[in-house]
Amino acid sequence: MSVDGVARFPLALDVVCILAAIVGYAMELNRRDLLANCVALGVVTLTPGLSAAAAAKSWLRSDTKPRPATPQAELGPFYKRGAPSTATLRAPGDPGLPLSVAGVIYDTRGNILPGAKLEIWQTDHTGHYDLQGYRYRTILTADAAGMYDFSSVMPGHYPARVCQHIHYAVTAPGHKPVVTQLYFASDPVFDGDPDKNYTKDPLITSRELVRPVMLKGDPQAMLASVNFEIVMETA
Amino acid sequence: MRTTVTCEAGAEIVGVGDDGSIYSWTLPSGAASKLNIGDATVSEIDCAGAHTLAASARQTSKVLILDARTGDIRQRIDAQAPVQALALSPDGSLIAIATSLLPTQLFDTHTGARIATGVTNIGAAWTVAFSPAGDRFVAADEDTKLRAYNREGKLLYAADGGLLEPFALAFSADGKQFAAGGADGIVRIFDSASGKLLASSKFLGDPVFGLVMAPDGQRVAALTLDDFALQPAEMGVWDVRSGNMKPILDDPKTCIGGGTDKSHILLVTKNGDKMLQVSSVQ
Numbered sequence A: 001m002s003v004d005g006v007a008r009f010p011l012a013l014d015v016v017c018i019l020a021a022i023v024g025y026a027m028e029l030n031r032r033d034l035l036a037n038c039v040a041l042g043v044v045t046l047t048p049g050l051s052a053a054a055a056a057k058s059w060l061r062s063d064t065k066p067r068p069a070t071p072q073a074e075l076g077p078f079y080k081r082g083a084p085s086t087a088t089l090r091a092p093g094d095p096g097l098p099l100s101v102a103g104v105i106y107d108t109r110g111n112i113l114p115g116a117k118l119e120i121w122q123t124d125h126t127g128h129y130d131l132q133g134y135r136y137r138t139i140l141t142a143d144a145a146g147m148y149d150f151s152s153v154m155p156g157h158y159p160a161r162v163c164q165h166i167h168y169a170v171t172a173p174g175h176k177p178v179v180t181q182l183y184f185a186s187d188p189v190f191d192g193d194p195d196k197n198y199t200k201d202p203l204i205t206s207r208e209l210v211r212p213v214m215l216k217g218d219p220q221a222m223l224a225s226v227n228f229e230i231v232m233e234t235a
Numbered sequence B: 001m002r003t004t005v006t007c008e009a010g011a012e013i014v015g016v017g018d019d020g021s022i023y024s025w026t027l028p029s030g031a032a033s034k035l036n037i038g039d040a041t042v043s044e045i046d047c048a049g050a051h052t053l054a055a056s057a058r059q060t061s062k063v064l065i066l067d068a069r070t071g072d073i074r075q076r077i078d079a080q081a082p083v084q085a086l087a088l089s090p091d092g093s094l095i096a097i098a099t100s101l102l103p104t105q106l107f108d109t110h111t112g113a114r115i116a117t118g119v120t121n122i123g124a125a126w127t128v129a130f131s132p133a134g135d136r137f138v139a140a141d142e143d144t145k146l147r148a149y150n151r152e153g154k155l156l157y158a159a160d161g162g163l164l165e166p167f168a169l170a171f172s173a174d175g176k177q178f179a180a181g182g183a184d185g186i187v188r189i190f191d192s193a194s195g196k197l198l199a200s201s202k203f204l205g206d207p208v209f210g211l212v213m214a215p216d217g218q219r220v221a222a223l224t225l226d227d228f229a230l231q232p233a234e235m236g237v238w239d240v241r242s243g244n245m246k247p248i249l250d251d252p253k254t255c256i257g258g259g260t261d262k263s264h265i266l267l268v269t270k271n272g273d274k275m276l277q278v279s280s281v282q
Helices: A012-027 A031-041 A052-063 A194-200
Strands: A098-107 A117-121 A137-141 A147-153 A166-171 A178-184 A214-216 A223-227 A230-232 B003-007 B012-016 B022-026 B031-035 B044-048 B052-056 B062-067 B073-078 B083-088 B094-099 B105-108 B114-117 B125-130 B136-141 B145-150 B155-160 B166-171 B177-182 B187-191 B197-200 B208-213 B219-225 B232-239 B245-247 B255-260 B265-270 B276-281
Touching (some): A178 A223, A178 A230, B012 B044, B012 B276, B044 B083, B052 B083, B062 B083, B062 B094, B094 B136, B136 B166, B136 B177, B177 B208, B208 B255, B219 B255, B219 B265
Parallel strands (some): A098 A223, B003 B255, B083 B125, B166 B208
Antiparallel strands (some): A098 A147, A117 A137, A117 A166, A166 A178, A214 A223, B012 B022, B022 B031, B044 B052, B052 B062, B105 B114, B125 B136, B136 B145, B166 B177, B177 B187, B187 B197, B208 B219, B232 B245, B255 B265, B265 B276
């Protein structure tokens, strides 16, 4: 039931904890405080000998899951040092299919890595790298939740490479650098079957690097969206 | 033929045929021979004098150390990542290997043991070159640095190769200088003892993918590739003193390699389907 836009629930205490858990997940609040509140409210009961701190630690541990490190790939010939920091690679009026890429940086234990540095570069929609300037090149920093995102265009094909791709070089203190490439399951080269055809490009080192593409919007203003998480090994 | 190197101060040309076999020609007679190394399909090669060859296949991590006369395999080396380029020390005892995923590695060719692995900030190396005296080698690294190492694989210095990646290296005959060129289309000459930049060419119009430095260090032949198709765009010689760049081949697509004799730059070009031509650049 809703009155004046405010939802009211009969089981208020449970809802407080559920909402707090949701907010806590989104904002990375202190799980120990959250659990302590739930214990105080009586919606969580701890067995004798299990402290709230130990339970919170165990809860955090169970929330994270080990992840395999992102496969490495060639850096490629047209890396350029010193790119500007911008999340908007696609300038107004740029031709090509608008593309939005986002992801989270993790370590192999499943912990997020805030502050990881991502160097990202790609061709324009016709397959040309900008060697004179820094078009379609950026350096991003993962935010407090380990997230990054940028807007661009779907990169083009060029004769020396089989598939459309975006280059990544990711560094974080205490972790091995990840040099890799993002590919698109929608690439015509894969004939709609990247599982079978990803090896058409000999430089694709793993099927994992070929990511699903979600198309949004109407036919006149379509946007491609891709999620690409990066997992880094401890150095 | 896809690629060639000159050995024994230009007295011999060694190359990889379209069939992936190794061929050699003795100059000036042009007498040719095919090296029998079994089923190996070769991509990258280098030679040390007339006695030792190193060969690898594209997109494999395996490197063979061969007797240059018989083709007998003396050693097999696993570089742990696809090989991009290799450089033998002039005495044939060491080999520096650039791969597509790892920093440059230095191996003992007699034992096959890895002596050292280089460093990069990110990425691997495009190519590698040994100095004529064999006391050091330089790696053209993908993080845009040019790193020099000694025979033990100890880093001597890291020189600035520009904002874009360097692709090609060449030493002068006395080993005092080396040239580097890459994606920014500029050839730079460095003091090989210190890594200090000595001279830079003007922008050549396209990325530089091949270099040969004249024995006196005063001229550098550069092959550029267009950055889209990666096809040969121009072959020119840069005169370091005057700064002038002069085209030297009407059709740069015919150039398949280069090197030096005791005093000149040598170019190896295809002349028809089955003929090679070796020219000295005056």
